[in-house]
Amino acid sequence: MKRLILFMTLFLALSILFPNPISAKGSDVTTDSRELMVHDALMLFLLDPLDKAIGNYYSKMLLEIPTVYPYDIKMIDTKRVxxxxxxxxxxxxxxxxxxxxxxxxxxxRLTFEISPLLPEQVKLTKYKHLKTYELPLNWKHLVKPYRD
Structure with missing residues (x-):
């Protein structure tokens, strides 16, 4: 009995101290949940500034602006400033x-700041390109020619 109480106390303490980050990929996405609804609503809110940042970066190398789908966005970190x-x-x-x-x-990887004190309420604070994937042969025509 003491072991069970100790285990439950330890489990509860660890759950509170180290909560899982919000991530639709880590959650069960076959059924709706409060966590999934909040994640999806936040992704819709951030989609316009996210599309602008992606378009700005990739317009330098591609003839077509890539798309980001809200269900493919992974939440890495969330902080209250x-x-x-x-x-x-x-x-x-x-x-x-x-x-x-x-x-x-x-x-x-993009970091956004959201605050009622910001004029637009959403501000891109960091953009880091992590990896470039090579396009298949039949899509290489979208790559802009390299110029010095």
């Missing part, structure tokens, strides 16, 4: 933009 119950957040997302029939062109 000013502490408990503040409404100033940072969200770090990882995306794989695609062209055509879901052909991944790269992998990127």
């Amino acid at each position: 000013a502490g408990f119950r503040s409404f100033h957040f940072t969200f770090t997302l990882e995306v794989e933009p695609v062209i055509g029939p879901h052909i991944s062109v790269g992998k990127d």
Whole structure:
């Protein structure tokens, strides 16, 4: 009995101290849940600034601007900037933009700041291109020629 109580206390303490980050990929996406609804709503809110950042980066190398689908956005980190119950957040997302029939062109990590004190309420604070994927032969015509 003491072991069970000790185990339950330890499990509860670890669950509180090390909660899982919000991630639709790590959750059961076959049924709706409160976590999945909040994740999807947040991704819709961030989709426009995310598309602008992706378009700005990839327009330098591709003739077609890649698409990011809200269900393919992975939440890496979430923080409250000013502490408990503040409404100033940072969200770090990882995306794989695609062209055509879901052909991944790269992998990127973006950090957004969200606050009612920001003029647009959403601000891109960091953009890191992690990986570039080579396009299949029949899609290479979309790659811009290299110039010095």
